Amino acid sequence: MATSMDELTMSQLGSLRWADMRRRVRATVDGRDVVDSPAPLQVWEPYRVVGCYAVPVADVAVRLVNSQTVDASVEHAPILTPDDPFAIHTTPGTVYDLRAGGRTLRGAGFRPRDPDLADHVLLDWSAFDEWREEDQTAIGHPHDPFQRIDCLDTSRHVVVRVGDTVLADSRRPTLLLETHLPPRHYLPREDVRMDLLVPSDTVTVCAYKGVATYWSAVVGDDVVPDVAWTYTDPLTDAEPVRDLICFYDERVSLTVDA
Known part of the structure; x- marks a missing residue:
């Protein structure tokens, strides 16, 4: 087997x-x-x-x-x-x-x-x-010799929604694959409704990607905290996602068409 x-x-x-x-x-x-x-x-x-x-x-x-x-x-x-x-x-x-x-x-x-x-x-x-x-x-923790990230250009169509409101619509995402973690789609800012995002005070550190800063989404009277993040000065392996926006699949409705 x-x-x-x-x-x-x-x-x-x-x-x-x-x-x-x-x-x-x-x-x-x-x-x-x-x-x-x-x-x-x-x-x-x-x-x-x-x-x-x-x-x-x-x-x-x-x-x-x-x-x-x-x-x-x-x-x-x-x-x-x-x-x-x-x-x-x-x-x-x-x-x-x-x-x-x-x-x-x-x-x-x-x-x-x-x-x-x-x-x-x-x-x-x-x-x-x-x-x-x-x-x-x-930074963050020791690099795991059995873990890596891959950043891949893709033509998949990614749409991000909160309720009926579209936060992002992109046909040119970068797919980031990290060992043992779910796939993440990083989107160009031009394909994101930045007017619906408000900077957050949250900052996280990844040993492989660098320091991430966050946004919350404000849609009407609804606020979705820390819904998206970006790496403005990524580490070497994450350079392809510099300044791109990624959304938590768990906090939005995200659809991907092959």
């Missing part, structure tokens, strides 16, 4: 997983490199869909202090995302604070009780001021 790769990946969600990242990574605190590793791993604790960097303890230039042994947490969501704190550990191990200069990064280190990860410490991405992969700044 053939194997679905999506199903195969999800079937391992409850396992402790790791991958060799094959790049140099560095993390800074107050302008100083406190982590510098030519041999990082990416580690996914059970039920996490986004991993963290794990480096040999010798590649951490600050002290690991205040060790605390923990058991695997049994009270957690079925799937853990970057919104779930690093402090939720779903495998047994030892938690450490990192003392960097005058700062203490509480609980920022974790050493799983697993022989394949012996002498490695998992690091809390959010505890550090900046991360770099080689000399390139990384």
Whole structure:
């Protein structure tokens, strides 16, 4: 019987997983490199869909202090995302604070009780001021070596509505495909009723696409919050969708004709 790769990946969600990242990574605190590793791993604790960097303890230039042994947490969501704190550990191990200069990064280190990860410490991405992969700044979270995005020109006819009002009508979208996520259609601004969109204060960060800003739709007396977004200064892989508008399929009526 053939194997679905999506199903195969999800079937391992409850396992402790790791991958060799094959790049140099560095993390800074107050302008100083406190982590510098030519041999990082990416580690996914059970039920996490986004991993963290794990480096040999010798590649951490600050002290690991205040060790605390923990058991695997049994009270957690079925799937853990970057919104779930690093402090939720779903495998047994030892938690450490990192003392960097005058700062203490509480609980920022974790050493799983697993022989394949012996002498490695998992690091809390959010505890550090900046991360770099080689000399390139990384944002959001570590890049997953098994995830990618593709931006494809297409002639599909995309229509976006709220109720009976058309917000966008385009025959020249860019289709953005991201591993394990639903397809998204990015539309030229000329094909969008920008007069019905109001800028929002919402900002999100994607490790692969960059920083997104949002709009809400105002149609008569109805307001649909954060219905659309754009990347005005995208990362390299998302350059084809620069300044294009994408709508949440879940918040509008979006139809696509082949």
